Amino acid sequence: QQQVKQSPQSLIVQKGGISIINCAYENTAFDYFPWYQQFPGKGPALLIAIRPDVSEKKEGRFTISFNKSAKQFSLHIMDSQPGDSATYFCAASMASTEGAQKLVFGQGTRLTINP
Amino acid sequence: ETGVTQSPTHLIKTRGQQVTLRCSSQSGHNTVSWYQQALGQGPQFIFQYYREEENGRGNFPPRFSGLQFPNYSSELNVNALELDDSALYLCASSMEGGYNEQFFGPGTRLTVL
Numbered sequence: 001q002q003q004v005k006q007s008p009q010s011l012i013v014q015k016g017g018i019s020i021i022n023c024a025y026e027n028t029a030f031d032y033f034p035w036y037q038q039f040p041g042k043g044p045a046l047l048i049a050i051r052p053d054v055s056e057k058k059e060g061r062f063t064i065s066f067n068k069s070a071k072q073f074s075l076h077i078m079d080s081q082p083g084d085s086a087t088y089f090c091a092a093s094m095a096s097t098e099g100a101q102k103l104v105f106g107q108g109t110r111l112t113i114n115p
Numbered sequence: 116e117t118g119v120t121q122s123p124t125h126l127i128k129t130r131g132q133q134v135t136l137r138c139s140s141q142s143g144h145n146t147v148s149w150y151q152q153a154l155g156q157g158p159q160f161i162f163q164y165y166r167e168e169e170n171g172r173g174n175f176p177p178r179f180s181g182l183q184f185p186n187y188s189s190e191l192n193v194n195a196l197e198l199d200d201s202a203l204y205l206c207a208s209s210m211e212g213g214y215n216e217q218f219f220g221p222g223t224r225l226t227v228l
Contacts, residue, residue, distance in 0.1 A: 034216065034217075036219075042222075043119075043205050043219035043221045043222045044158065044205070044219045045219070046216050046217070046218060046219075049216060089157050089158075091157075096170075098170045098171045098172075099165070099171065100148070100162075100163035100165070100170045100172075101146075101148075101171075101209070101217070102148070102163060102171055103148075103150075103160060103207075103217060104160070106157055108156070
């Protein structure tokens with residue numbers, strides 16, 4: 001099963017609050033889990049990524065929590081700011097039989113931070 | 116360090132035509148992947164090129180083809196365009212081997228009429 005399921009589809013958070021986006025996967029062969037941020041008319045920008053041998057990774061206001069047994073991972077944005085308003089995608093990666101590292105993306109979450 | 120660049124920015128074609136999109140990888144990267152992003156959806160993997168060879172492909176028909184050049188730049192060619200091919204086409208570059216981050220370009224917006 002190659003899908004990555006992402007929720008919620010849209011999220012509104014007050015400035016200074018915590019934004020939480022969740023993702024779930026089925027294929028235990030996935031071994032790399034990045035999060036991307038995309039602004040309208042732009043390509044996705046890599047935010048933060050985690051491998052399944054750790055349960056949490058923090059970079060500035062962004063934290064990934066990873067639960068290997070539940071096959072779930074989430075992005076937490078602390079002290080959310082209006083500039084964080086964007087669409088966020090989770091993804092999972094594994095090597096194909098030919099050696100390619102392909103990313104499988106979730107459906108995206110449109111995050112709006114109200115000032 | 117130069118990031119991933121793509122050309123053209125926008126393109127309008129009619130059904131049945133052919134199109135070529137171009138990508139220059141980030142400095143130091145030798146692997147290029149192409150993705151299709153329909154409106155309101157996450158990107159879908161088309162294929163990846165490494166050392167000028169296709170080394171992985173997603174669920175896209177053979178009319179989607181590509182090339183990688185010795186300088187690691189790449190082209191995506193789509194023949195016999197269909198209305199459903201209208202999308203943002205993204206190129207991502209990465210360093211050799213697995214477990215490496217993929218960095219995306221700004222994309223080419225293709226509209227098929």
